[in-house]
Amino acid sequence: MSKPRCTIVGGTGYTGGELLRLLSFHPHAEATQITSRSRMGEYAHAVHPNLRGVTNLQFIRPEDAQHSDVVFLCLPHGEASAQIERWAGLAERVIDLSADFRLRDLAAYKRWYGHDHPAPRWVEQFVYGLPELTREQLKGARYASGVGCNATATNLALLPLVKAGLIDWSLPIVADVKVGSSEGGAESSPASHHPERSGAVRSYAPAGHRHTAEVEQMVSAVTGNAQSSIVNRQSSIHMSVTSIEMVRGVLATVHVFLKEPAQEKTLWKAFRDCYRNEPFVRIVKSSVGIFRAPEPKILAGSNWADVGFALSEDGRKATLLCAIDNLMKGAAGSAVQCLNVMMGWDERAGLAFPGLHP
Ligand SMILES: NC(=O)c1ccc[n+]([C@@H]2O[C@H](COP(=O)([O-])OP(=O)(O)OC[C@H]3O[C@@H](n4cnc5c(N)ncnc54)[C@H](OP(=O)(O)O)[C@@H]3O)[C@@H](O)[C@H]2O)c1
Numbered sequence: 001m002s003k004p005r006c007t008i009v010g011g012t013g014y015t016g017g018e019l020l021r022l023l024s025f026h027p028h029a030e031a032t033q034i035t036s037r038s039r040m041g042e043y044a045h046a047v048h049p050n051l052r053g054v055t056n057l058q059f060i061r062p063e064d065a066q067h068s069d070v071v072f073l074c075l076p077h078g079e080a081s082a083q084i085e086r087w088a089g090l091a092e093r094v095i096d097l098s099a100d101f102r103l104r105d106l107a108a109y110k111r112w113y114g115h116d117h118p119a120p121r122w123v124e125q126f127v128y129g130l131p132e133l134t135r136e137q138l139k140g141a142r143y144a145s146g147v148g149c150n151a152t153a154t155n156l157a158l159l160p161l162v163k164a165g166l167i168d169w170s171l172p173i174v175a176d177v178k179v180g181s182s183e184g185g186a187e188s189s190p191a192s193h194h195p196e197r198s199g200a201v202r203s204y205a206p207a208g209h210r211h212t213a214e215v216e217q218m219v220s221a222v223t224g225n226a227q228s229s230i231v232n233r234q235s236s237i238h239m240s241v242t243s244i245e246m247v248r249g250v251l252a253t254v255h256v257f258l259k260e261p262a263q264e265k266t267l268w269k270a271f272r273d274c275y276r277n278e279p280f281v282r283i284v285k286s287s288v289g290i291f292r293a294p295e296p297k298i299l300a301g302s303n304w305a306d307v308g309f310a311l312s313e314d315g316r317k318a319t320l321l322c323a324i325d326n327l328m329k330g331a332a333g334s335a336v337q338c339l340n341v342m343m344g345w346d347e348r349a350g351l352a353f354p355g356l357h358p
Contacts, residue, residue, distance in 0.1 A: 026336065132275075161267070
């Protein structure tokens, strides 16, 4: 039987390139079409040179795409919701990597994106694409959203303590997120010009980053509280995003206050309970060596998320950590992991390789 055929829409971008890399080695799926408006007719490896000798796929115009089994949308914000009718008509399953279908609550979408959702009837059809949170809903689903990379690092850092009910929600939660330059996509801008970007420690979004909405949504989904009672929590989650000298990677450092003074073993239990059976989450907390805490450097190119924690001396404050590769666990890797879950395949299929060291 032939493998399910996948179409990558927006294939010259960084997430599209990562998807092509992953699907080129996937045991159950293959990329059969990849689109570009600007590089139509050229080999995909002309844009993604790491794939020379790996794939001979050529870019086609989006309007020339034929029916396939799965469509991955790797488009700038707003394009997926503008084009969803067409792509859903051309595939059984759609996985959208953009922010267009991540938020379940239309009011939250309007609050964070500043306008009504352009395709509201599609919103409830999409499952939020973070298997650690929505695995059961993803099984057999036809439509999955992507995840925000900063949201994913923050969510995976917070999830154990949210699930264990250890957090004091009356006090602020502060997520300090450090990110690499590939978050900005392949399109260049004055801010990405090498002399301006290299060596930068740039407060990109010191307050009000839109990915906060996905963290609020996770908290709401896990705690099961009604929208009205979440108001206090919504205003208590603060995310700051800082661009640093990395190409790939996100490190979320999340500070929370605990309801009651805790011991380290309580946090160990919360993390183990949460991630014991997760195929792509590792708890990293060592007292020796260089890599004692989660660090994005060794995750580059992989779908792993490394999580860890530290506790203050009085046991009241916890610092939660999560490192990922933004283009992998924060985008294309999660999308393939979702596909695996949606199709009922081994969740690790095509993804079970480590990052690089050194
Ligand atoms: N970069 C990350 O770390 C990251 C992480 C998580 C999620 N995401 C999300 O994933 C999506 C893709 O991100 P990216 O970094 O891969 O972006 P990107 O590098 O800027 O690539 C965007 C792609 O979309 C194509 N495109 C643009 N407008 C189009 C249109 N109207 N119709 C059809 N194709 C169009 C572009 O190619 P042509 O102009 O040649 O058609 C290009 O291939 C974004 O929504 C982003 O927010 C990115």
